[in-house]
Structures are given as C-alpha cells and as structure tokens.
Amino acid sequence: MSARLLTHLRHVDLAVPDYDKQLDFYAGVWGLTKVAEDSGISFLAAEGSPEQYVVRLRKAEEKRLDLVSYGAGSTEDVDTLAEQLLAGGVQLISQPGKIDTHGGGYGFRFFDVDGRTIEVSADVEARQHRRIEEKEAIPVxxxxxxxxxxxxxxxxxxxxxxxxxxxxxxxxxxxxxxxxxxxxxxxxxxxxxxxxxxxxxxxxxxxxxxxxxxxxxxxxxxxxxxxxxxxxxxxxxxxxxxxxxxxxxxxxxxxxxxxxxxxxxxxxxxxxxxxxxxxxxxxxxxxxxxxxxxxxxxxxxxxxxxxxxxxx
Incomplete structure (x- = not known):
C-alpha cells in the first residue's frame, strides 16, 4: 500500500448536454454558488468550504464524469505521487505542473483502473468562505x-x-x-x-x-x-x-x-x-x-x- 499522500476530496466535474438546466439546478435549488463561468463551463462553490469550487459543469454533446479531484499536502507530495504512479504502470494524462483553472495550483491527471480521470493538486488558492448559519439549508x-x-x-x-x-x-x-x-x-x-x-x-x-x-x-x-x-x-x-x-x-x-x-x-x-x-x-x-x-x-x-x- 502506498503512503497516504492525499488529504481530501476537492471537487467533482460533470459534463452534460443540457448545460443551462443543470446549472440552474446546482446554483439554484441545490444551494451552491456560481463563482466563475466561461464559455460553457462553470464553477460552483459551497459557501462553507475553502475549496474554490466543489462542482464543475461543462457543456458537452455527451453526459460523462469529467474527473474527480483530490488534494495533496504539498507540491512535493504531488511530484512523489506522480513518480509512484509512473513506476506502478499507471497511465498519466499530464505531468505535474501549474493548473490553469479557477484557483490555480500545482497538479496532474491520470486514469484510474476503470478509466476515470483523477486529478491531484496542491497549492490551490483558498476561497473566502464563511460559517453556515442555523436554519441555512445549503451545503457546507x-x-x-x-x-x-x-x-x-x-x-x-x-x-x-x-x-x-x-x-x-x-x-x-x-x-x-x-x-x-x-x-x-x-x-x-x-x-x-x-x-x-x-x-x-x-x-x-x-x-x-x-x-x-x-x-x-x-x-x-x-x-x-x-x-x-x-x-x-x-x-x-x-x-x-x-x-x-x-x-x-x-x-x-x-x-x-x-x-x-x-x-x-x-x-x-x-x-x-x-x-x-x-x-x-x-x-x-x-x-x-x-x-x-x-x-x-x-x-x-x-x-x-x-x-x-x-x-x-
């Protein structure tokens, strides 16, 4: 078993054909906050979380799970994990480097055994978040x-x-x-x-x-x-x-x-x-x-x- 280098779950990214309907659901009745949007892709945060976003939606012809993202403790841990995965025969999608997405950071992507895209990152900028109040029924x-x-x-x-x-x-x-x-x-x-x-x-x-x-x-x-x-x-x-x-x-x-x-x-x-x-x-x-x-x-x-x- 590998030493534990992952710290927590960051976000889950979904691709959907009816993007507007999906965005209305998550940013509306479900209670997330849209923090950024750019040409058919949106980033949705939970008000109580320091993560830049917890759901990413992307407009696409086919519904799919784009990726699942996990945090690592440091950029060194990201590099160590990438080396371990390569040595273990895991297929990398990208090499560790600067992440060009909302909140930035340093990370890489790879396929799990079932072919899902997994992302691991560190040094992502923390989001200004707040304490969720009593009777405030939105995701923390x-x-x-x-x-x-x-x-x-x-x-x-x-x-x-x-x-x-x-x-x-x-x-x-x-x-x-x-x-x-x-x-x-x-x-x-x-x-x-x-x-x-x-x-x-x-x-x-x-x-x-x-x-x-x-x-x-x-x-x-x-x-x-x-x-x-x-x-x-x-x-x-x-x-x-x-x-x-x-x-x-x-x-x-x-x-x-x-x-x-x-x-x-x-x-x-x-x-x-x-x-x-x-x-x-x-x-x-x-x-x-x-x-x-x-x-x-x-x-x-x-x-x-x-x-x-x-x-x-």
Whole structure:
C-alpha cells in the first residue's frame, strides 16, 4: 500500500448536454454558488468550504464524469505521487505542473483502473468562505463521491495500492455478495465509496449540510421544487450518516447528508454489514425501502468518458 499522500476530496466535474438546466439546478435549488463561468463551463462553490469550487459543469454533446479531484499536502507530495504512479504502470494524462483553472495550483491527471480521470493538486488558492448559519439549508462542503465499478475488488485494490486509501467498511448481502466498499484517506469514514455496478459510472455525489435541521430543510426544498427523490430521508449504519438522494436534471444521483462518522484510525477494524437487513440500510426506518428500481437509478448511464481525458 502506498503512503497516504492525499488529504481530501476537492471537487467533482460533470459534463452534460443540457448545460443551462443543470446549472440552474446546482446554483439554484441545490444551494451552491456560481463563482466563475466561461464559455460553457462553470464553477460552483459551497459557501462553507475553502475549496474554490466543489462542482464543475461543462457543456458537452455527451453526459460523462469529467474527473474527480483530490488534494495533496504539498507540491512535493504531488511530484512523489506522480513518480509512484509512473513506476506502478499507471497511465498519466499530464505531468505535474501549474493548473490553469479557477484557483490555480500545482497538479496532474491520470486514469484510474476503470478509466476515470483523477486529478491531484496542491497549492490551490483558498476561497473566502464563511460559517453556515442555523436554519441555512445549503451545503457546507463536498462530503464524498461514490463510483460504480464492474470489478469491485480490483478497483478497491487499485485505490489502496496506488493512492493509499484504506477500507473502512463493506456492505454485503447473501444473494449478491459484496456490493460496496467505503474507503478513506483521513479519519472521515469515507471520502469515496466503490459500488458494484454493471459498468463504470458515477453512483452519487454527496454534500454535507450544517446539521439535522438544515439537512431536513434542504431535502424538503428540493422535494417541493419537484425534483425526483430516489431514497430517504434516513440514516445509514455504515458511516452513521443521514441520507436523502435525488436525481439532478441529467439523471446523476446527488445526496444531502450530515454527521458522517469520524474514526479512530489506530483502533478501527472494518465491518462487513448485511445490506439485506433493513437497519443496515436505514437505522431510523423512515426511508422508503431499498429495491431494485432504486438501485438501478444509481447505476447511472454508461460513462462515455472512460480512458478519454476531458478537453479541459
């Protein structure tokens, strides 16, 4: 396993055909702030986060996941990681260097084992952010991203070997075997999870709210605005976090969450939870039951961007 050089999740970048509709959703009812826009590409920040942006939207002919971006502690760590990946046979898209995008920084891009574009960067300028107030039901920060993979263990091993992720917990069922691995790069229970799916694609992107009241208020706002609620509100056992899942205008699943578990990494041992038990999916018992239709929503469309680097 590689030494841990990654520090946190920075942003998730999406490409969509109906750019205006997608931008209206994220900068409107979802509660992000548009901080920059230039010819069919926009950068959306969470008001409580020092990250320059947490979502990037790009107008494109085909829907795809453009990239997932992680922070590193220093430019030296970026260089070290690039050298390790090259030595490990990982295909680099770019060499470490100055990043010419909103907030700048120093970083590079590469393909993961499933062909997703991953970016790692350091020295990105911090954004002026603020404390989210009581009853202010907008995202504080990006919480985590979940990725579908047709070969769950192969993808898990790749992230452990090359990027220093550690396994926190696993979901399994008697009929399907292992269906999800929760992976961490800090004491946060997961900044990424890997889900068993028929193809490589985005499972969901999760946004942290200030607290339970704000989480419920935000969920209610999105429901009242007429967007499809897929699952929730409820509280998972793995990670102990709340969840309400919605579909954005292009069928990507997005989540409001709060209170994701922080672990003592020195003493933590991964659990295998039986996902067929109702209290594993939802401790509260308030969410609509998980079924095949809900699961299929999260499979998403086949990602057309695998092993094809985004143009920007």
């Amino acid at each position: 920060r990006l919480s985590h991203v979940v990725l579908n993979s047709p070969d769950l263990d192969k993808t898990r091993e790749w992230y452990e070997t090359h990027l220093g992720f550690r396994l926190s917990d696993t979901l399994s069922s008697p009929h399907m075997g292992e269906v999800m691995h929760f992976m961490r790069i800090s004491d946060q229970h997961h900044s990424m999870a890997l889900a068993k799916g028929p193809h490589a694609s985005l499972h969901h992107v999760s946004f942290e709210m200030r607290g339970l009241d704000e989480y419920m208020r935000g969920s209610g706002r999105v429901i009242r605005a007429g967007f499809k609620k897929v699952w929730g509100p409820g509280r998972h056992l793995a990670g102990d976090n709340t969840f309400t899942y919605f579909l954005d205008p292009h069928g990507n699943t997005v989540e409001y969450t709060t209170e994701l578990e922080l672990l003592d990494e020195d003493t933590w041992h991964p659990h295998v939870y039986d996902f067929s038990q109702p209290e594993v999916a939802d401790q509260w018992g308030t969410a609509n039951p998980m079924n095949e239709l809900i699961a299929k929503e999260s499979f998403n469309d086949v990602d057309r961007g695998c092993f094809i680097a985004p143009p920007v």
